[in-house]
Amino acid sequence: MLKELLQKENFFEGQLTASKREALWTKLGDLNPADLATEISELEQGQILALFRAMPKDLAAEVFTYLSREIHEDIFKQISHDEIAALLNEMFVDDAVDVAQELPSNIVRKLIDKVEDPSQRQLINEFLNFPKDSAGSLMTVEFICLFGTQTCADALQYIRKNGVDKETINTCYVTDATRHLTGIISLRTILLSPEDARVEDVMERNYICAHTHDDREAVAADFRKYDLTAMPVLDTEDRIVGIITSDDIMDVIDAEKNEDIEKMAALTPSEKPYLDTSVWELARNRVKWLLLLMIGATVTSFIINRYNELLSHMVMLAAFLPMLMDTGGNSGNQVSTLIVRDLGNGGIEPHDWPMVLWKELRVGLMCGVVLAIVSFLRIYFFQSGVALDVNIVVSLTLLCAVVFAKLMGCTLPIVAQLCKVDPALMASPLITTIVDAFTLVIYFAIATHLLPNQV
């Protein structure tokens, strides 16, 4: 649509009069910036650049934040540092910081020096120093500050005059002369209170806040617990330095969950989209975990070696190894996934462990019995070459493996939490290795016991 529009107007041939150009910008400005960004992404690389150079700076800055990292990099490669600085100048500080973080740090320093507005410059600098996953790196500084001694009518006047550049005016922050937060007040309260009521008499003194170095995951948990749409961020001396809004938190919730998923799949978490990650980086994120787990799995080969003799007499036993180990691994993963989820959202605390263990013992027995019976019947009727006693050994092992896997699956993440290790790390692959080893030991132990004449 944008493409056709630009072609119709011969935009790229540069034959637009100033007034036509003006009309074009108005038309584009009416579009939702996220949609406009999608349409821009579909243009050719040279066209994107030409369009960006021609656009009014405020529109360009707004659309820019919605473009992908890949396009950012393309644009940065081709425009001058002055042009980048001009873009940063127009953005909300938190967006500018996000963009700056994508750039090599030596370029960032040069760029920031070119940002015209000294307070914007100082802020970007300050923000770049907050730890990556902290409340400080999420917050924005464009918020409304009021004084407790103002009347609601004055406050409303003030908002009317100063609200244009603020990310939200729905919640306002009340401070004393030293910028210490004394309360928060919603625009709704200001509007619905008598005009002559003093802000400090109607404001909420019981507010939820974060500090700049708080972990973003904890902030997101508070947003959800208290159903917030914005939260003030205080520095170490309890002065308000910024606010976090719900749109940022949605991304945090998504990112934190992805982190868990990736850890459970033995990956080093990365927020980079797959297609933007280089082959080299993908391989590096994966190979260390694969190595660790492979080395861990060698314990299984030592166990099997110990029972070489038994196996050489009863090669049939080997045939059931994969099925037994897979079922054990799956059983363990099912529990650990639920436990990691509920440890994360506070639904389970480490002191619940005995209760969880007792629950899993019963679940494990139920699942184990069903699986053992089905496996027994399947082998009995469909795999006639298997002797009855071998079949019994397999079924018994299955039952033991499932119960053991369930117990380990709930215990390991809770132990990890107690040891302050991330429970997600303890989940999927590690459990598989432990359950595998146990399954082998129990399998051969039962076999040695029940099949003595074969050995």
Add this chain to the structure above:
Amino acid sequence: MLKELLQKENFFEGQLTASKREALWTKLGDLNPADLATEISELEQGQILALFRAMPKDLAAEVFTYLSREIHEDIFKQISHDEIAALLNEMFVDDAVDVAQELPSNIVRKLIDKVEDPSQRQLINEFLNFPKDSAGSLMTVEFICLFGTQTCADALQYIRKNGVDKETINTCYVTDATRHLTGIISLRTILLSPEDARVEDVMERNYICAHTHDDREAVAADFRKYDLTAMPVLDTEDRIVGIITSDDIMDVIDAEKNEDIEKMAALTPSEKPYLDTSVWELARNRVKWLLLLMIGATVTSFIINRYNELLSHMVMLAAFLPMLMDTGGNSGNQVSTLIVRDLGNGGIEPHDWPMVLWKELRVGLMCGVVLAIVSFLRIYFFQSGVALDVNIVVSLTLLCAVVFAKLMGCTLPIVAQLCKVDPALMASPLITTIVDAFTLVIYFAIATHLLPNQV
């Protein structure tokens, strides 16, 4: 804290005067309702009930929505239907519907008949009929409707008069006489526009909306894409019937991610907290997947059976089976997890498949070569009983298994997406089974080829 306060006042002995009681409610009302709910949860069961009965209905209703399902059930068991109906009467419609959905449906019907306000009653009924994961079931009906012909000053007056009961007044919705949505306008725009400007001249006509039957996952995606804090919901005739606010969406993002995680761990997704789920339910959610995967895994035993003879001559080969299969499974899961994540957020489209495949071929070769070399050296130096040719067979199989696992790990979820099957279902356990089977085949094939004198 609450406990001590109640004890100090001898609350449970019922010796409170009316004025002291009043003071207590004011004190509790000043607390954040989410915190108050946490404190109430820590009281004994009988005390919770006594407190609830004594509380003013509006406070009780507010706190109630923050209590756990378990406590809800305890309370419901002990209070009369009239009391429940009185609670529902005080709640925002969406909260009331959430509570009603927890109750057995025959009780719900009776309860709703007791809700006094007929419009509240009708709304609850209507809401209960929306599909569980639809936009309709998420929305709230307490929003501000304006007319385009109003001036901003009139609109502000209207909001002042009618805003008290609304869930948000930050965004207002502009309709024509037939409740068709013509635009949206933020309170900020109303405040910052000239007083005599007409609403329709300053409102945003380009708004993002949902329909009652839209899936909540799509709604959440739009919230994140457009950085929204509220979204209007239209019925099939495009009349506005409700709005969805960002606090509900945060829960949706979390729930949808959990659904993916659970599917990848071969669980039937459930939003119930672990501790609230019965043993029976847990077992049922798990055993069907375990059965399915166990039956799938039997293919491996047929493969091993075919190579019985080889194995009985070279029992040593069996020792490496678990390590090879685990490493293959882990390699596959690493990819499928990333692909499922990016298919979900639109970062990868099915037509990217050739690019992804080419990327994974290279990643797989890199990881595979590293793993094969490490495994070879480990066996060579630390497992002296293993013949050199067996060691070579293991290393080669490892390389092939990793590459194959990477290729399957990216292909299966994309194929699932194309077939309109949920990619998360195709992820972890199914891939393990397929990779296991392939690893066995390649292992024995290489062994037969390289170790001919042993067979």
